[in-house]
Amino acid sequence: MLTLVVRRLALLVLVLFGLSLLLFAWVRALPGDPARALLGEKATPAGIAAVNERYGFDQPVWQQYLTYLGQIVRGDFGASINTGEPVVTTFFERFPATIELSLAALVLAIVLGIPLGYLAARRRGGWLDNAVVGGSLLGVVVPVFFLAVLLKYLLAIQLGLFPTSGRQDARIDATHVTNFYVLDGLLTREWDASWDALVHLVLPAIALGSIPLAIIVRITRASVLDVLSDDHVRTAEAKGLSRAVISRRHVLRNALLPVSTTLGLQAGALLSGAVLTETVFSINGIGSYLFDAVTQLDYPVLQGFILFIAVVYALVNLVVDISYGVIDPRVRVS
Amino acid sequence: MAGARSAQAAPSGAAADGPLLSVRGLEVHYPIRTGILQRTVGAVRAVDGVDLDVPRGTTYGLVGESGCGKSTLGRAVLRLTEPTAGSVAIGGTDLLALGGEQLRRERRRMQMVFQDPLASLDPRQTVESALLEPLAVHRAEGGPSAWRARVRGLLDRVGLPSGAGAKYPHEFSGGQRQRVGIARALVLDPDLLVADEPVSALDVSVQAQVLVLLEELQRDLGLTYLVIAHDLAVVKHVSTTVGVMYLGALVEEGTSSGLYARPLHPYTRALLSAAPVPDPVAEASRERILLSGDLPSPADPPSGCRFRTRCPWVQPTRCADERPLLRVVDGHPPTQKVACHWAEDIEAGRLQPRGSARPAAPAA
């Protein structure tokens, strides 16, 4: 188990190293003078000189890379060309919003997805099964940004049930401690602030949750069907255990193992989806930060963003693998 | 069956009087790697020093339980698994000394019949194309029309219906699939056939068909067999010589009639006593030797005699610290060899087994 963790961390370092090489090559591959390319339209002689000094573009390539690597290791991802803010600072300001949204989406997907997938498998071929399979298919093919637009139009604009954008009503004077707005409200006992943040979360979470929901439902269903045909379930039936005990202890528990691994893989899809969802609902998360960076070709932000996401993605998967080992004795003991 | 064998093969003279297959000191060790750096910390000794000779036209039966290394041995003999040490000679040619291209050409002389005939055939290839391909690859004599005729003749010879060539493997029954597997193994007119559990995947009533076919083919084509199986009755039926394997090594070897009538090694005795016989009278009168425990790990075999941890006759001296070698025992023909320090005393009854040996439980 410890070996696994260490090996995965070693692999992560390797991946990050490879990634930094790619990202470095990326900036170097920009056509023309790298400093000018980096600055784009905003290039001024002073700006170019500053960039040249920072990246050392006048030095040999390998030395430039080492400098770059050194900066990364120190957590220095440079500053945004547009705002001048250090990339890291902006990340930590904006990341809570994205995490809050992603977690809400994930919780929604798990709470709905696992029971639905399980029931669909148990009543295979029935109306619920067909509805669940069809619904999950829709979840896969309807683009998350389209769903977001649709929800916004129907439930926010037409029916006015939910706010159309933002994380919290501007009129609420909320204290922000952690930048997780729902949590902040709870911590400061500003219940209305918490509630308002929650209401703002509903539509984005539904839109974003559609991706993991579709996948969790399908995996749960397939996994339960697999387990149901396993020999050990037949043994449990031959023991004369009650249906409830068999379902809980022998079917669901075993079926959740593969589901838990896919949760980790969802992290990537969730982050991609968050970028799009935040754009639609004007949420100030890292998604919209990336959106701005992309539209304005803010390379330091893009570079930092990709590295950052890769780390988060790898760590999430590592955590999932470890928890898998905790759940499954076959991995734990051997 | 005028051979497709070209002039360069068919060694006669010098090599013909020695055994066709000669294996010396064969070892196959798989490294065990652990830890972050995948350091090699030991080895699974799948095959750990085996010598055997198979004279031309005879059958050597290799018997043992799962995990004893018999299948690995079979594959190592064909160099489908790379041996760690030792030598394998076929008709005088040392296989382990051959380079890639020479080995590839030499492969026509030795073929394999697999346990699961369906898994051993490419599912997207018709039977005819599966049999033609090796002929084309080795540029056998005659050209395509002669090859086709040979394939048709061969399919007929192994007892497949005409028209079988145009079909795909999944369209046959288990027994027929194994006939396809045998035909494919014979298409290059080999000298040696290694059959790894050739009938264990088949229904009981069909096993005999395949065994009889193998016998006939051996008689008609002068084939030499190395048959690997866990079923003692099957091995006895087909073999001239039988070798019993335990944890990567031979513990006893002898002619099929001699070894089954008077087994010397405690493990052979236990195996024979455990093999069910479809005869209640014989079952009731047999002495049953029940072994305790499971097979030790081949990664960490016991010191001395490898069987000692389960042996009912284990002795406080020699067994734990001296690895017994195959040897001839007085009163037995020189063809029978056993790797046990106490074989004479056990046979004479001077040593008594620990409690676990007893007559079969009375039936009713």
Next chain:
Amino acid sequence: MTALDALTPQAPPPAEVTGGGGAGPWRSAWRRLRRNPAGIVGAVIVLLFVLVAVLAPLLAPFRPATSEWFGEVTPTSVPGPSDEHPLGLDSYGSDLLTQLIYGARSSLVIGVVSTAVGLAVGALLGVLAGGIGGWVDTVIMRLVDVLLSIPSLLLAVSVAALLGRSPVSIMLAISAAQVPIFARLLRASLLAQRGQDYVVALRSLGLRQRRIVVGHMLPNSLGPVLVQATLTLATAVIEVAALSFLGLGDPNPAVAEWGRMLVTAQDRLDQAPWLALYPGIAIAVTALGFTLLGEALREALDPRSGR
């Protein structure tokens, strides 16, 4: 009963006699595919989509992106359906139906080209890794690990941002995200087969490694690759739109594109929601077609996976 009995040819069971020439795996897969209603729906959608894309100039009532009726669009309203424009105008004053039809065209071209490139590069890497093994395998798979450590959309975004906004860069961006998927798939398939008895049998027959890989192992991997390619087309259609949505789409305003239509429609969501609805539905239905077809192919090629 003599031993000869065992050798006399047996009459095969009746069911097999009727088969005639024997049913190959591809043919029986085709038969299963034809019996799968979801697969047929998928195939019909895909066929319609391809037809619309190919025949766009014939089907569309007008030329695309003309802004011919720009005068009729006001800041507060977009004309809805009329006799001349069955679906109305878009916010730039072009015929909406025409834009939708031509949108199929760019989706198809980008989807097919990017999947083809992703498949070709990915398959090559996968075959090299799985077929050669050793350090080649290690290097390729580490590269794939790096690519997989970035969520696919972000990978596409990075590539598109790097190469600038052009149709070629969009295609490459999307295929970049597909390369690791195909490489892994092929490598895994080849590795799984390497230990199988039939490959061992082919080795023991003295076939060269290259012939075994190209003549036997690759054809046996074709099924999963075909399935993945079909499913990838669905993803590609969505990702093209997503890139446009993020402002990384084709900069040429004369090219009709569903994703961009959806973005521009956002500004007029409360006046003319259909501007967003139609392209959104077009994307979803196209993706649905490829997904249904892909899933049906998967089931047809592997009958045991029938769920």
Next chain:
Amino acid sequence: MTGVSLLDVEDLRVRFQRKGQPATTAVDGVSFSVDAGEVVGLVGESGCGKSVTSLAVMGLLPRRGTSISGSVRFDGTDLLALSPSELARRRGRDLAMVFQDPMTSLNPVLTLGRQLTEVLRAHTDLDRAAAKKEAVELLGRVGIPDPRRRAGEFPHQLSGGMRQRVLIAIALACSPRLIIADEPTTALDVTIQAQVLDLLTTLVRESGTAMVLITHDLGVVAGTCDRVNVLYAGRVVESAPRGELFAAPRHRYTQGLLAAVPRVDAPEGTPLHPVRGSVNDRLAWEVGCAFAPRCAHADAACRVPDIALSGPRPEHTARCVHPAGTPLEVA
């Protein structure tokens, strides 16, 4: 053979109907009985319906797409007429089952102790601690060394033979009156098979439990069973006391099988006489004897429907028009 048996299977038929496929008959009128304390063998090759029969008796066949008819009387009650929950109360308590594959028949994520205690807790009123104590005791009884430690371990930590012992312990936990063992040793090595068979028969004889032993191996039957039923294509084709079946088989299929199986104790040069064809070559019983296409003795008389089980004595019957021992044999 009337009414007094512990288990009485009468004219059991099982048909499977899967969507889009023709219905298949897996069990086609199987009848046999088991007396209290008796060990009865069901022998046959793949596809003969032996496993489906056992699952039907236990009520373990999937409900959907399966139609079962006939009767399965256990101690006077027709199990087929019971509701699923009534049947579940009897399973594990009155009749238990040991499955073929020990590697997959235990739940990989539960400890062995837990898998034993749950059956005890379901059918007895033992509390948690008592059930745990009993579980350790059971593990010891089936010959698992260091049972207290093993009870806390997971299935993958045990060898195949040890796992099969655990499955036997689970089956015996509530002292059932009947155990159905479906190929209990097929997945095991010969020496382990001997251990497990010895354990199973000893425990069954000690406790007076009746057992149905399902196997394809005539040798296993010869060493363990009191009575043997030979199945072919979903029907019992011969039923006899063990000694008679092997000494004087009547059905041509039984006879063929015995002549086709090599024996370790056969004198050198004993020829094998294969049965031709494969189990797929068969007639529907409505047309005649299913074995006829593979039988060297078959003639037009074999192609009549409903050949009954018959014989000179009710203890030894065969479903054969030309049974061994009749003049035709010399032909």
